[in-house]
Amino acid sequence: MERSLALNDYEIEFSKILEWLKKNSAKKILVQAPDGLKKISRLISEKLEEEGYEAYLSGSHAWGGCDIAVNEARTMGIDTILHVGHHGFVGARTTEVRVLFVPVHYQGEFTDALVNALEDIKRNSFKKITLGVTVELHRRLHEIENLALKSGFHVETGSLENITGLIIGCNYASLRDAEAVLIVAGGRFHAIGAALWMGIPVWRVDPYLKSYEKVDVRPIISRRLRDISSAMDAHSFLVVVSTKTGQARPVLAQSIKKRLLRENRKADIVVIDEISKDVLLNFGHYDAYVNTACPRLTIDDPDIFPGPVINPGELKYVLGKKLEGYDSRDLFRFDFSTGA
Structure with a gap:
């Protein structure tokens, strides 16, 4: 039973x-x-x-x-x-x-917000969309997709770990090539990540607040470019390692430190469970920080770092001393030599 x-x-x-x-x-x-x-x-x-x-x-x-x-x-x-x-x-x-x-x-109702979001996307003349949902909503994906199809959209939906339409805060591989993205999830967190990964217009529907909006990540991109520019001139770096099971990247941190030392920069590694500004301030001043833990800390909560912070995938811009061709997907990448 x-x-x-x-x-x-x-x-x-x-x-x-x-x-x-x-x-x-x-x-x-x-x-x-x-x-x-x-x-x-x-x-x-x-x-x-x-x-x-x-x-x-x-x-x-x-x-x-x-x-x-x-x-x-x-x-x-x-x-x-x-x-x-x-x-x-x-x-x-x-x-x-x-x-x-x-x-x-x-199980809650959010059809009105979804309809309003689809109408707004249509007003912007987009016809091909890709859908993403969080795990608590993946059973609702079929009804979301059907409503989008009935509204005249061509819909593309991929999968992540065999769950159709699934997105998580650090992985948007299920999103497909499209003109616009529609994310159904609570808050702005997942929609912001989708916008940074896809680089195309993103709308979000909040099923809990019954609301929708188009996402604007321009302030985040501006902050990223500013932090990277500041890190280019940095002489001392603190490389942050998390002890959390899926965020611990000690080998990566050691590789980053060695690379910085080869560039005649100073670098230390700190190992922390819950990263906070107070903890980092205890170690004194560093010109910049490299976050090897959750990549979303740099995106959503950069001020917990006492100075400019970069993710591993952004280190290549610092070492190359140029911002040309900056790709916000590098926020989610861990290969600091190629960004792959």
Whole structure:
């Protein structure tokens, strides 16, 4: 018998969770979820306790599939993590503890906002669009696509890790060549990433606020060019490494440091779990920072770095001392020699 849990327009297939836990002989379970889904993680934990499992709640942020609460699990002797709200591992897998990714399906109504967005795209004379959704909305992709087709659009939709239309904050490979992009996701986060990756007009529909807008990333591009220009003249760099499971890139950081040293620049490496301005300021002044952790920090929260910050893919512009041909896709790339 199928059993589901529902809370505030969200639905979870609880029977599938129980089936997986039984198959994997789970006993002690840590329920991890992003901040906006913490109440759902509490509901899951309570239901697991009713089923006879020993359940714990994770208090960490859970930024994505790159951020698995392995340390919390180790502390409590946990054998299984239920990671709620993300599609799967990002960056690297962990084998220290079993992890089940639990999708949360949004059931709320947002047709009016979607219709308004499609009409706005049409007013701008675009006919070919590509669609992207977050994991909690991938079951709604068919209705989104049908509405776009009925509105007269030619629709292109790809897939990411076998999930049609899926986008995540650091990967937009599912988006296809088109004249414009339509993103259905909460907030501006994913739409901003899509605009930087695609370089074409992007509209977003927020299914939770029932709103839509065209995304403007020009201020972000301006900030990127300014930071890169400042880093060209920098003599001292701090290369930032994250300890998060899917964000740790120590080999990359070491390669960047060696390259900077060859360029007669000073470079240190700092290893941090939660990157913050206060932590970085403790090390004193650096002319510039290289962020090898989540690439979105440089895009969405650059001011947590006390000085100009660049991502690895942008380092080639600093070393080459020119901004010509800047490609915002390099924000998401980690090869600092070619940007590939």
